[in-house]
Each structure stands twice: as structure tokens, then as C-alpha cells.
Amino acid sequence: MEEVIQVPKAKLNSGHQMPLLALGTCSSSPQNPDQLTSILIRAIEMGYRHFDTAVVYGSEEALGRAVAAAVERGVVASRDELFITTKLWCTETEHHLVVPALKRSLGRLGLDYVDLYLIHLPFRAKDSVEDLHFKTENVVPFDMKGTWEGMENCCKLGLAKSIGVSNFTSKKISQLLQNATIPPAVNLVEMSVAWQQSKLLEFCREKGVKVSAWSPLGANGAMWGNPGLLEIPQLKDIALAKHKTTAQVALRWVYQQGACVVIVTSFNNERMKANLQIFNWELEEDEIAKIQQIPQRRGFKGAEFVHSNGPYKSVEELWDGDI
Template identity: 85%
Template sequence: MEEVIKVPKAKLNSGHQMPLLALGTASTSLPKAEQLTSIFIHAIEMGYRHFDTAAVYGSEEALGRAVAAALQRGLVASRDELFITTKLWCSETERHLVVPALRRSLGRLGLDYVDLYLIHWPLRFKDSVEDGKIKTENVVPFDMKGTWEGMEECCNLGLAKSIGVSNFTSTKILQLLQNATIPPAVNQVEMSVAWQQSKLLAFCREKGIQVSAWSPLGANDAPWGNPGLLEIPQLKDVAMAKHKTTAQVALRWIYEQGACPIVKSFNKERMKQNLQILNWELGEEEIGKIQQIPQRRGCRADIFVHPNGPYKSVEELWDGDI
């Protein structure tokens, strides 16, 4: 059996520990369930301990089966060794819908609790999404206070060890904190060398909120991506000097910012390479080169903008941070 790579952990403000590298499970074309389960089992064999899923991804059941198989085969000694994140979808962001939504996710995962439960977007949809198609006119005002009360109830019931948010700006986090009894432990946002999030990162650090980074490699094949990220000249220069892949440099940079990269690859060789970012570091000059990379948000989320909706412009959705 190959050597298991140990991923360092960050202590969250909830008191729980979170591995600082996660395997993402969102894909525009998910493999068949059995194949997906075997990919996740292989990831556990390699050393992945943190898995990121969501109600809307369609990967919860396959992940749940992989967790059960890993326990049965002794790949992990107990459920506590794995850190499972899932998310509340936008059609459930109302006080009374939150706990039932998490219970359904737990049913699909075959688990008694998740380690982290996130509000997927600061949005509310009137109807559920058909065929993955979001109708802009279905985006209605979001009851942040009520939804967060539901999230806190998930925590108090022991259904989620930690709770947090995803795609929240610092302005929206401040709004949430005005009424929160339990502060968010994590804010999961788009972050990469091409969208470095330095202001949001500093804000979250100050508030004791851990940042997780989705699309850390640009998600080339996805509509929410920042394509061409791995071809950026500064990144290629650093990779060549370090004898690393551009992906490894991009992930290492995020890791050195104290954020947790959520990296989605179902290719076994790349999954292994993505874990190999822990025993080396970037020099000052290399970090300087990366800081010179032109910045562009990959996911503008125009789809949530509507003249009659709560967000009338992309600027309003992101509170000017675009």
C-alpha cells in the first residue's frame, strides 16, 4: 500500500479541527455512482481526510458509501478521522427548512452528523432548480437571520459539528454577525492565484473565520471557472524554478495564505500530486511574482442578478468586490 500523506489541520473557532486540504466533489459531469465511490475510497487511501460535497452536487450518496467502505476496510480507525462538509441549497434558506434539509443530506451520506454545514449562497430561490437550470426571476430576498438561526439549531442538535457560510462577502458576514449566537467557523469562497481575495482573507483572519478556497486551479472545464489559470506565465516560471507542477504551486500559494484549498480532480495521478504540496515552501521572490498576476473573478454569478430580485447588479451581489 502506498504511503498515506498526513494533511495538517486548522483549529476552527468552534473548537473542532479541519484538515487544510480538501477533495472537492462538484463536477459538470459526475462519474457514475460506483466509479465515484471507488475514487473517494482511493482518495482516503492516499491521505485525503476532508471531503467537500453539497446537496446540489449529487455526490453525497457516493461519498457516504465511500466513508462506510473505508471504515469497514479499516482505512480509517473511526468516523472522527474524516471531515465531511456539505451545504444548504438556496431553495431551503428559510428558518424552518434548514434542519430538515440537513437531515436529508445526512440520510444520503448515511451519517449521524457532518463536520461542517455551510449556507451555499447568500440567496433564496422560490422554487427548486430543475435540470440544474436556475431561473433568475426565482431569486427572492434571503432571510439571513432566520436561516442562520436554523444553522445554529443544526449545531445545537449535534447534526453539524461546525457551521459556516459560502460565497459571503465581508459586508454580508458583518450583517450575519449582528444576530449570530454562534459565529461562522468557515467562509468558503472562490480563491486562486488569479483571484487572491487579500481583503476578504484579512477580514476573516481578524474575525477568527477560516477561509476555504474553491476553484483553486481555475476550474477550466466549468462555467464558474477562471480558465487558463495554469498557463499563467508567472506561475509557470515559479513551477519551473521549484521543479513542481503549476497546479502544485497554485495550491501551495493558497495553503501558505492559511486558506484550505478544495481541489477537484478524479484523476488518480493528479489527486496524488495535489497532496504533494506540504513539505516545501515558496520563497519571497516567488510569492512576489504570484502577487503580480492580474486579478479576475472567475465566477461573477450574473445568473443571480435580476431587475426585480434582491441583487440588481453583480456589484450589489458582491458588495462592490469584483
């Protein structure tokens, strides 16, 4: 029988444990739902225990079916062995919309609770927006205080074990913390060797917020992320010396930044296995120093969220100058 790789966990400020490697379900080439369910069952068999979804990805139902099948087949003893993250879409970022939105997600997932519920983006979008393709005029300011109160209600009702944010800067987290009674457990952001987020990482460490990294491998061909990341010479040199793949070196670097969650999105069997194999070795100080020399650029600029009449007039304003 194939060995199941054990993924390390970190304790969140909510007191709950979170596996530090997740399989993402947002793909630039969406899968047939039945095919995606089969892939996710296979991932659970390999050792994946943390899955990242969102209403806008259209993958909640497929993930829910995979969870049910894994429990039914005895791949895991119970749903509690899995860590499921989903997100509040930006058409629902108002106090009274948050709990109903999560209840709809739970219905699609077929679950009583999620382990982590995140605010997907730091703004409100008009109700006409249904996917990741925005018209800039649809982006409007959002009530951060009221929305976070709605997120806290999700915890109080037992619908989410932990709550957090996604694509928030240090400044936006500071604003949120001024009124929060439950602090965010996680901030999910673009992070890779080519966008190392050192200032945000330090801020989140100080505040007890775990950082979760999307697009750690560059997301080639997608509308987000840093293309060409796996061709970076420093990564290739380190991978050759350590008999690892460039992808494994890139993922290991993120993991070594202080219990950061790595979200990988590959549905290829061999790459799914390889992405799990980043825990029984480490990068040396000189190798980390080489990676720190990689030129930095934010892959996802977010220009589609910028509008002269919106809350963000420029990408600098969206990211609070950290671009």
C-alpha cells in the same frame, strides 16, 4: 504499502480541527455514482481526510458509501477520522427548513453528523430551482437572521459540529454577525492566484473565520472559475525553478495565505496524488511577490443571480463591489 500523506489541520473557532486540503465532489463531468464511490475510497487510501459535497452536486450518497467502505475495510479506524462538509441549498434558506434539509443530507450520507454545514449561497431561490442552472427571476431575498438561527440549531442538536457560509462577502458576514450567537467557522469562496481575495482574507482573519478556496486551479471547462490559470507565466516560471507542477504552485500559494483550506477537484489518480504533495516545501517571498503581480479577475461573476426584481440588481451589488 503506499505512504499515506498527512494533511495539516487548523483549529476552527468552534474548537474542532479541519484538514487544510479537501477533495471536492462537484464536477463539470459528473461521475457514475459507483465510479465516484470507488474514486473517493481511493482518495481516502491516499490520505485525503476532508471531503466537500452538497445536495446540489448529487454526490452525497456516493460519498456516504465511500466513508462506510473505508471504515469497514480498516482504511480509517472510524468515521471520526474524516471531515465531511455539505451545504444548505438555496431553496431551503428559511428558518424552519434548515434542520430538515440537513437531516435529509445526513440520510443520503448515512451519517449521524457532518463536520461542517455551510449556507451555499447568500439568497433564497424559489422551490422550482433544483440545480445550478438558474433563471434569474427565481432568485429572491432571504431571511439571513432566521436561516442562521436554523444553522445554529443544527449545532445545538449535534447534527453539525461546525457551521459556516459560502460565497459571502465581508459585508454579508458583518450582517450575519450582528445577530449570530455562534459565529461562522468557515467562508468558502472562489480563490486562486488569479482572484486572491486579499481584502476578504484580512477581514476573515480579523473575525476568526477560516477561508476555504473553491476553484483554486481555475476549473477549466466548467461554468465557474478562472480558465487558463495554469498557463500563467509566473506560475510556470516558479514551477520550473522548484521542480513542481504549476498546479502545485497554485495550490501551495492558497495554502500559504494563512491556514486556508484548498479544495481540489480532480479524479485522476496521478493528479490526486500530486495535489497532496504541497506541504513539505514552501514558496519564497520573492515567488509570492511574483504571484501578487498576476492580473486579477473574478472567474465566477454570478450574472444568473442578478435580476431587476431580485435582491441583487447587478453583479456589483451581489459581490458588494468586490469584483
